[in-house]
Amino acid sequence: MSAATAVERGKFLTGSTMRHVIVMTLTASAGLVSVFFIDALNLFYISLLGQQALAAAVGYATTILFFSFSIGIGMSISASALVSRAIGAGETERSRKMATTALIYLAVAMVVFSTLLFFTRHATLAMIGAQGEALEMAARFMAIVIPSIPLVGFGMCFGALLRSKGDAKRAMYVTLSGAAAAMVLDPLLIFGFDMGLDGAAYATVLSRLVIVAVGLHGVHKVHNMLGRPDAEDFIGHLRPFMGIALPALTTQMATPVGNAYVTGAIAEFGDDAVAGWAIVGRLIPVAFGVIFALSGAVGPILGQNYGAKDYPRVLQSMKDAFVFTLVFCLSVWLLLALGKDGIIWLFGASGEAADIISIFCLWGAGTFVFAGALFVANAAFNNLGKPLLATAYNWGRATLGTIPFVYFGMAWGAEGVIIGWSLGAVVFGGLGVLSAYRLVKNLPETDGGGPIDPPTHLPPSANSPFTTAKGATTG
Numbered sequence: 001m002s003a004a005t006a007v008e009r010g011k012f013l014t015g016s017t018m019r020h021v022i023v024m025t026l027t028a029s030a031g032l033v034s035v036f037f038i039d040a041l042n043l044f045y046i047s048l049l050g051q052q053a054l055a056a057a058v059g060y061a062t063t064i065l066f067f068s069f070s071i072g073i074g075m076s077i078s079a080s081a082l083v084s085r086a087i088g089a090g091e092t093e094r095s096r097k098m099a100t101t102a103l104i105y106l107a108v109a110m111v112v113f114s115t116l117l118f119f120t121r122h123a124t125l126a127m128i129g130a131q132g133e134a135l136e137m138a139a140r141f142m143a144i145v146i147p148s149i150p151l152v153g154f155g156m157c158f159g160a161l162l163r164s165k166g167d168a169k170r171a172m173y174v175t176l177s178g179a180a181a182a183m184v185l186d187p188l189l190i191f192g193f194d195m196g197l198d199g200a201a202y203a204t205v206l207s208r209l210v211i212v213a214v215g216l217h218g219v220h221k222v223h224n225m226l227g228r229p230d231a232e233d234f235i236g237h238l239r240p241f242m243g244i245a246l247p248a249l250t251t252q253m254a255t256p257v258g259n260a261y262v263t264g265a266i267a268e269f270g271d272d273a274v275a276g277w278a279i280v281g282r283l284i285p286v287a288f289g290v291i292f293a294l295s296g297a298v299g300p301i302l303g304q305n306y307g308a309k310d311y312p313r314v315l316q317s318m319k320d321a322f323v324f325t326l327v328f329c330l331s332v333w334l335l336l337a338l339g340k341d342g343i344i345w346l347f348g349a350s351g352e353a354a355d356i357i358s359i360f361c362l363w364g365a366g367t368f369v370f371a372g373a374l375f376v377a378n379a380a381f382n383n384l385g386k387p388l389l390a391t392a393y394n395w396g397r398a399t400l401g402t403i404p405f406v407y408f409g410m411a412w413g414a415e416g417v418i419i420g421w422s423l424g425a426v427v428f429g430g431l432g433v434l435s436a437y438r439l440v441k442n443l444p445e446t447d448g449g450g451p452i453d454p455p456t457h458l459p460p461s462a463n464s465p466f467t468t469a470k471g472a473t474t475g
Helices: 003-009 017-048 052-088 092-127 132-165 168-192 196-222 231-236 238-267 271-307 311-346 351-362 364-383 387-398 403-412 414-441
Strands: none
Touching (some): 017 052, 017 168, 017 196, 017 271, 052 132, 052 196, 052 238, 052 271, 092 132, 092 231, 092 238, 132 168, 132 271, 231 238, 238 364, 238 387, 238 414, 271 364, 311 351, 311 414, 351 364, 351 414, 364 387, 364 414
């Protein structure tokens, strides 16, 4: 097979793995960080209204709404893993049908979730400590935003499908478009039309419509990635899809559950503390959005090379991702530590809120080296056939790595909660790295007993991860 044909089958099958990791991560993070930046700007605008309860309301609402992001991310991981493997194996038509069925499965899940959340929003807010005026404002914000939850899922999945194809630039455009729309709409609706918190909610909904439009154009019009599955495809794809999606979704749910527990613990110290936690919650994805993007960006690289059975290249890709994580997180930690006073001033934080921001910038941010390493490990687990390992480590982080640390940290106040929450990442991040290395190094034996240095590109029929022992393609 010629090099040209190999590139057509999968962009990540040749070339520098570090370059693929950097390009995919930076393009993915450009859009992602822009969205998080607009989210932080949104909170900044709300803080200008001069009501601490408004900032607390946004913090409570975001904690609950993050569950919808987790569902979208989990199902997008499955779509990306299966589609990228099919592309790496040269099965174009199968990848197109898989992409379509994945979108259908996602739509059903998001509609069901958003319907349930809409009618239980007051109860869920109360469970994490919201009360009084902050609870009512948070519930009003959620009532406007919840109907747009399926749009979030589609936007995430479109971006994941574009990355599985290797089109990092167009995947970046998906989220950048939403950020650009929000940048215009937020101040216009919050201040221009004097809509306050409602304006922030409506701006969120409208920006999500833009994301879906741009994503659909890239996936369908530009790359023709959507096929027409028949009933047999729809049923046949469900098992492999859910085999990855359910563990991935469960894995992603761990983070909001852990954050909800932390929010409830911080709520014990009043609205000022919750407002500080809300600011930290916006600061984290802006500062570390590149690392959040790394997990989704490196997945297609691992998936394509796994589909091509190029195991040494899978190992090198993962190593490069870990190195990138280490260098980036240490650099950001230094910047946050030096700039903490400016961040406190920018958001007008004082008292308990300022203390929480300060302790995070000085100490909590440093543990993101381990949190980022766990993101990379999860990408390996999800794309190399061991999604349950990602589930185990993420839930371990959200429970054993959060609850006891936060519980004992409360003795030192809200700042102790932040320190306890941060320390849990060290244990589970370190264990995740060791497990990921063991998984990848054992792939030649566990994935059919192939040689340690197999031919990089085999014919699709021999190379397909969907081929049975008799040579028939499954599903």
